[in-house]
Amino acid sequence: MIDMIRTFISYSFLLRALVVGVLVALCSALLGVCLVLKRYSMIGDGLSHVAFGALSVSLALGFSPLQVAIPVVMLAAFLLLRLSANGKIKGDAAIAIISSSSLAIGVITTSLSKGMNLDVFHYMFGSILAMSSSDVYISVALSVVVIVLFIVFYNKIFAVTFDELFAKATGINTGLHNMLIALLTAATIVVGMRIMGALLISSLIIFPALTSMRIGKSFRFVILCSSIVSVICFAAGMAISYGFSIPAGASVVVTNLAVFLVFNALRLIKRKA
Amino acid sequence: MRLLECSNVNMSYDNIQAVKDLSFYVDQGDYLCIVGENGSGKTTLVKGLLGLMAPDSGRISYIGIKKNEIGYLPQKTAVQKDFPASVMEVVLSGCLNRDRFKLFYTKRDRIIALENMERLAISGLAGKSFMDLSEGQRQRVLLARALCSAKRLILLDEPMTSLDPVATADLYELIASLNRECDMTVIMVTHDVSTALKYAGKVLHMKNSPLFFGSSREYAATEIGKKMLGADIDD
Numbered sequence: 281m282i283d284m285i286r287t288f289i290s291y292s293f294l295l296r297a298l299v300v301g302v303l304v305a306l307c308s309a310l311l312g313v314c315l316v317l318k319r320y321s322m323i324g325d326g327l328s329h330v331a332f333g334a335l336s337v338s339l340a341l342g343f344s345p346l347q348v349a350i351p352v353v354m355l356a357a358f359l360l361l362r363l364s365a366n367g368k369i370k371g372d373a374a375i376a377i378i379s380s381s382s383l384a385i386g387v388i389t390t391s392l393s394k395g396m397n398l399d400v401f402h403y404m405f406g407s408i409l410a411m412s413s414s415d416v417y418i419s420v421a422l423s424v425v426v427i428v429l430f431i432v433f434y435n436k437i438f439a440v441t442f443d444e445l446f447a448k449a450t451g452i453n454t455g456l457h458n459m460l461i462a463l464l465t466a467a468t469i470v471v472g473m474r475i476m477g478a479l480l481i482s483s484l485i486i487f488p489a490l491t492s493m494r495i496g497k498s499f500r501f502v503i504l505c506s507s508i509v510s511v512i513c514f515a516a517g518m519a520i521s522y523g524f525s526i527p528a529g530a531s532v533v534v535t536n537l538a539v540f541l542v543f544n545a546l547r548l549i550k551r552k553a
Numbered sequence: 554m555r556l557l558e559c560s561n562v563n564m565s566y567d568n569i570q571a572v573k574d575l576s577f578y579v580d581q582g583d584y585l586c587i588v589g590e591n592g593s594g595k596t597t598l599v600k601g602l603l604g605l606m607a608p609d610s611g612r613i614s615y616i617g618i619k620k621n622e623i624g625y626l627p628q629k630t631a632v633q634k635d636f637p638a639s640v641m642e643v644v645l646s647g648c649l650n651r652d653r654f655k656l657f658y659t660k661r662d663r664i665i666a667l668e669n670m671e672r673l674a675i676s677g678l679a680g681k682s683f684m685d686l687s688e689g690q691r692q693r694v695l696l697a698r699a700l701c702s703a704k705r706l707i708l709l710d711e712p713m714t715s716l717d718p719v720a721t722a723d724l725y726e727l728i729a730s731l732n733r734e735c736d737m738t739v740i741m742v743t744h745d746v747s748t749a750l751k752y753a754g755k756v757l758h759m760k761n762s763p764l765f766f767g768s769s770r771e772y773a774a775t776e777i778g779k780k781m782l783g784a785d786i787d788d
Contacts, residue, residue: 317636432656439646442638443627449603450650450702451621497682498639 284522294518296416297408297475297528301514303423304472305484309510310430311465312489313503314441323360323462324482326375327469330356332478333382333389335403340393346418349470356382357462406477406529408518419471426464433460438499476529487536488513494543495550513539554581555616556706556738557602562611564597571597573762575611581705584732584739586749586769588781589759595742596628598759599710602740617705621650624703626695628710640678640686640694644670647701662701669700672735673727689720693727700731706738707731713745721745725752746781 289295308324315321331353338348356378363374390400402409411419430437439447440457448454465485473481488510489502496502517532524531557579564572571594579585589595600606601613604620613620624647647669648662649655670676673693678686683694692712699707709728713721729752731737743749750756756772758765764777772778 317633435646435649435656435658438638438642439649442633442636442643442646445605445627446625446698447646447649448605449621449623449625449627450647451619451653452649493637496637497685499637499642500639502637 284519293409293411294522296411296413298515298518300411300416300419300423300471301475301518301528301532302511303420303427304468304475305488305510305514306507307423307426307430307464307468308472308481308485309488309506310427310503311461311468312485312487312510313492313499313506314437314461315465316486316489316493317441318458318461320461321482321486322372322375323357324465324469324485326360326379327353327357327466328473328478328481329379329386330382331470331473331481332403333384333386335473336386336390336400339399340389344414346415346470346474350418350422350467353466353470354463357466358459361458361462402477403473404477404479405527406473406475406480408475408521408528411474415474419474422467422471426467429460429464433457437461442499476532477527480529480533483533483536484510484514487533487540491536491540491543494540494547509536509539555579556581556583556618558612558614558616559601560612560614562598562601562613563609564594564601564606565609566597566606571761572601572608572759575759575763577757577763577766579706579738579740581738582732582736583755584729584753585741585755585757586746586753587740587742587757587759588744588746588749589764593759594761595759596710599708599742602708619704622702622704622706624699624701624707626692626699626707626709626712629714635684638683640670640675640681640683641666643683643694644697644701647698650702665701666697669697672700672731673697687720688716689723692716692720692724696724696727700737703737705736706740709739709741711742711744713743721748728752750782 315324331349334349334352335345338345360374360378436452436457439452440454444454469481472484476484488506491509492502492505496505513535514532517535518528520535521528521531555578560576562572562575563570575598587595587598597606601608603623603625644666645658645662648658648665667676670679673696675690675693675697678690678694683691686694712724716724725748728739732739741749741753750769750773753769755767756765756769757763758772758777765772765775773782
């Protein structure tokens with residue numbers, strides 16, 4: 281065990297992945313609770329596909345992937361909220377359109393430029409080798425911004441999530457706060473998908489929230505519990521992935537699934553007692 | 554003292570004119586019931602009063618209060634039942650309008666929340682989860698939240714829907730006592746005309762444009778009032 285920790289720290293790419301991953305796990309846990317409660321779970325999934333498209337295009341054009349993907353995904357988040365708010369196209373349908381279109385654009389761009397290579401595979405399923413040190417700086421900075429904004433607006437975010445109409449009546453700009461949640465989610469997804477992969481990142485957002493809602497009675501408890509569950513699952517998932525030489529993203533998801541099932545069992549036992 | 558005055562208000566949504574040439578006023582200490590069938594423009598009027606929708610023409614003026622200082626109890630559908638929130642968290646969220654830039658609750662907010670829970674006899678529920686409460690308890694919690702954000706006026710939108718008869722009677726008594734003892738002005742949108750008339754001093758009957766506005770005693774004597782009360786008894 282101690283040996284494993286020692287080797288873990290001696291590889292700088294592992295350490296980088298761990299630092300960024302823990303921060304992303306924390307961000308996605310915080311935002312995930314709001315998204316699940318607002319019935320926006322699918323936004324995470326949709327945005328990750330947009331991020332895949334943006335990364336493929338920027339790779340083909342030779343731009344730095346994060347700097348292109350972050351603004352594009354934020355724009356997509358903005359559009360998704362606008363579309364569902366206008367009610368012209370239903371929210372879930374809008375997400376399906378945007379996500380599959382960007383996936384398709386990403387795939388076409390890649391096959392025209394270099395063909396399906398290892399990079400694309402990494403974007404799909406994640407890789408702990410993907411982070412360069414400049415990526416780490418951007419990721420850490422973004423995660424800190426997400427966490428700080430979430431704490432600062434915590435009470436308003438609660439009010440808007442719990443009862444949007446009442447919040448609006450008390451003079452809270454609910455549109456602005458919804459947008460804040462969507463933009464923070466966009467940032468979290470772009471940063472997290474390097475490690476987790478476009479196809480797996482949304483589970484990082486949804487699992488911890490659902491898990492803690494199995495036993496949580498208050499909003500604060502659910503937020504705290506979700507953060508702890510998310511960070512522990514991420515660290516455990518990384519360790520398992522290292523120990524068994526399996527992909528990190530997949531191993532984090534399976535760890536989350538296991539904890540979710542345990543919490544479900546706890547709830548059943550509590551109900552029966 | 555006058556709190557709220559609507560003069561010649563017209564409101565519409567999706568090209569449907571929901572409120573037509575409506576004028577009425579609310580004085581401090583009033584208990585006003587807004588009645589009317591489905592689609593008579595009540596909900597649109599509520600949005601107008603709360604400042605969530607601007608009138609096409611006419612004026613809604615507030616005297617001595619701001620529009621975000623109306624304590625609002627939304628219709629039942631607006632609040633999710635399976636939301637993990639403690640009663641204290643819900644009630645405190647009513648205090649957020651006290652300062653536009655308020656980010657964190659102060660000690661004073663907590664005192665206000667506790668006082669309002671005391672008023673509604675739900676202090677014992679503070680640590681409980683909102684989703685574990687009965688319908689009647691939930692309405693009390695949401696009413697406490699409304700009182701936290703209210704300066705002198707509360708606006709209740711169909712508060713009795715889905716309550717059982719005992720809980721309904723309790724809530725009517727509670728609202729009446731807030732009106733009498735705490736000098737809280739009440740506007741209530743309701744279907745239940747006959748019970749509402751027992752407590753309300755004034756009635757506004759809408760069918761997009763106002764059919765009646767005046768005291769509930771006068772209303773009971775009018776043709777339309779008799780019809781509404783009669784229809785209620787027939788049910």
